[in-house]
Amino acid sequence: MATVTLINNETNQKFDFDIIECTRGPKAVNFSKLFETTGIFSYDPGYGSTAGCESTISYIDGKKGELLYKGHKIEDLVKKYKFSDVCKLLISSELPSNEQESLAFDLELRHRSFLHEGLINLFSALPDGAHPMATLSSAVSVLSTLYYDHKDMEDEDDYQTMARRIIAKIPTMVAFCYRNAVGAPFIYPDVKRSYVENFLYMLRAYPHQRLKQTLNGEEEITPLEVEALDKIFTLHADHGQNASTTTVRNVASTGVHPYAAISAGISALWGPAHGGANEKVLKQLNEIGDVKNVDKFIERVKDKNDPFRLMGFGHRVYKNYDPRARVLKSLKDELDKKGIKMDTHLSEIAQKVEEVALSDDYFIQRNLYPNVDFYSGIILSALKIPTHLFTPIFVIGRMPGWCAQLLEHIKNPHARITRPRQVYIGK
Ligand code: ACO
Numbered sequence: 001m002a003t004v005t006l007i008n009n010e011t012n013q014k015f016d017f018d019i020i021e022c023t024r025g026p027k028a029v030n031f032s033k034l035f036e037t038t039g040i041f042s043y044d045p046g047y048g049s050t051a052g053c054e055s056t057i058s059y060i061d062g063k064k065g066e067l068l069y070k071g072h073k074i075e076d077l078v079k080k081y082k083f084s085d086v087c088k089l090l091i092s093s094e095l096p097s098n099e100q101e102s103l104a105f106d107l108e109l110r111h112r113s114f115l116h117e118g119l120i121n122l123f124s125a126l127p128d129g130a131h132p133m134a135t136l137s138s139a140v141s142v143l144s145t146l147y148y149d150h151k152d153m154e155d156e157d158d159y160q161t162m163a164r165r166i167i168a169k170i171p172t173m174v175a176f177c178y179r180n181a182v183g184a185p186f187i188y189p190d191v192k193r194s195y196v197e198n199f200l201y202m203l204r205a206y207p208h209q210r211l212k213q214t215l216n217g218e219e220e221i222t223p224l225e226v227e228a229l230d231k232i233f234t235l236h237a238d239h240g241q242n243a244s245t246t247t248v249r250n251v252a253s254t255g256v257h258p259y260a261a262i263s264a265g266i267s268a269l270w271g272p273a274h275g276g277a278n279e280k281v282l283k284q285l286n287e288i289g290d291v292k293n294v295d296k297f298i299e300r301v302k303d304k305n306d307p308f309r310l311m312g313f314g315h316r317v318y319k320n321y322d323p324r325a326r327v328l329k330s331l332k333d334e335l336d337k338k339g340i341k342m343d344t345h346l347s348e349i350a351q352k353v354e355e356v357a358l359s360d361d362y363f364i365q366r367n368l369y370p371n372v373d374f375y376s377g378i379i380l381s382a383l384k385i386p387t388h389l390f391t392p393i394f395v396i397g398r399m400p401g402w403c404a405q406l407l408e409h410i411k412n413p414h415a416r417i418t419r420p421r422q423v424y425i426g427k
Helices: 034-038 074-080 083-092 099-111 117-125 132-146 156-181 195-204 223-235 243-252 258-270 277-288 291-302 323-338 344-358 361-365 372-382 387-411
Strands: 003-008 013-020 058-061 066-069
Touching: 013 034, 066 074, 066 083, 066 323, 074 083, 074 223, 074 323, 083 099, 083 156, 083 195, 083 223, 083 387, 099 156, 099 195, 117 132, 117 156, 132 156, 132 258, 132 387, 156 195, 156 258, 156 387, 195 223, 223 323, 223 372, 223 387, 243 258, 243 387, 258 387, 277 291, 277 344, 277 372, 277 387, 291 344, 323 372, 344 361, 344 372, 372 387
Parallel strands: none
Antiparallel strands: 003 013, 058 066
16 A cells, blocks of 8 residues: 655654545545644645545546536536436436436425425514525424434435435425515425426416416426526536535534534535625626626736635636536527527626636636636526525535435444544634
């Protein structure tokens, strides 16, 4: 086994540490016994150089700009599979082998999509205008009181029921958050509609004219809209050990109910440095207001004395174009051609921001490219999804990933409670 040697110059002691092999990407030095053998800690704030676990779920090549789920390229999954197929892939490691299996899984999700009536009271108790991420995090935490029996995640049946239940219910919860926030009556799921169509239906339908008229005055949900949202969900399904996934794993490591860990992940995703960026991107594009203001705006972003950042740009892992952003950018253009009209004005501003940023030394030197959040908001707006639902849409997409990561953490015999150390510099 390959090793690295650490030399302490103060004491002249040498220590060998094993290098852990991997199937792709950088290997890691096993420092788990660093403190025991050397009496010192490793220091890595933000964990930029630290692997917290071994994983088989998703793989990111940050230099190439590549993302795989269970070995499948996201570009292929988006083209050939539905989001519900990708959910199956992530929670049970297998794509459906035929159309029947795919439909059976989608049907199971539809049937599980109803909410306990007790939970519905929670939405009504929260004020109009509550941010849906706060409501969602609370509602998922409450799910742990309704399904308290999900205790043994080592048991495959228990795990599958837990995962399918929350994947199925989360779109209903998001739709209820929205309807509660605008004071509209709740629309219950319609099992005749597919997983993704059902979500749009619950957002849009009028209670008494269910099939034709919607809150937006639209007639019906088109297959193109369903396909577009389906792809967006797939592109968000998993992404290595990002902040919210790490939160889910950390909280799960204490032995709590899985829905409590996922509720914590939702809170972590809310922040503007993470999933909350999609909402902020649209706000920023509106603030820029005109392509002629882009240069001035970029100057402000580059000012080191101003904490202001260009939202939807930059990533801890990608030092190249985020492959999800690439797919979203072409999806935006494709949908526009096929009839889902994008906001031309905002699209032009976004395009100009990208052009200016990608040819500017500040961005080139720091390898800052558009990330998944840069173009998603323009598409979601064209699907008439209100801005404050952008991050909840991310939650729906990420749910299978969180379930898979939670299970992987719990099943790992070497996993311990997450308990980092500190370098004490106080009195
Ligand atoms: N705008 C301007 N400058 C930036 C940006 C940005 N969006 N992102 C990074 N930088 C600069 C930093 O100021 C820093 O410059 P310096 O070296 O001169 O100090 C350098 O690039 C490195 O940035 P870090 O903050 O060290 O990178 P980190 O990996 O910690 O942060 C993050 C990554 C949080 C995504 C960051 O790029 C950012 O804040 N982006 C904007 C928010 C955003 O779009 N978040 C969504 C990310 S994708 C997701 O989570 C779903």
